[in-house]
Amino acid sequence: MGSYILEVKNKRNSAIIYVKDQNIEVLECTNSTSCRIQGVKDSGCPKYCPFIVDAKKYLYGMRTKNRVEVLNTPD
DSSP states (O other), X not given: OOEEEXXXXXXXXXXXXXXXXXXXXXXXXXTHHHHHHHTOOSSSOOTTOHHHHHHHHHHTTXXXXXXXXXXXXXX
């Protein structure tokens, strides 16, 4: 598995996620303020975040709840 930059969107929010091998990093997320208010975001995004879950599902060829778009050419 190479490195990917994915954009995961739903009707209200979107996230830009960088994936390299098994490492996942959220570069930008429009829902992060809401996560902080709810108390689920401290030092990083939780693994159960729907955007992160959908990014993983997309990479394994599974159906996603949100729309996923690849922003780069995979290595």
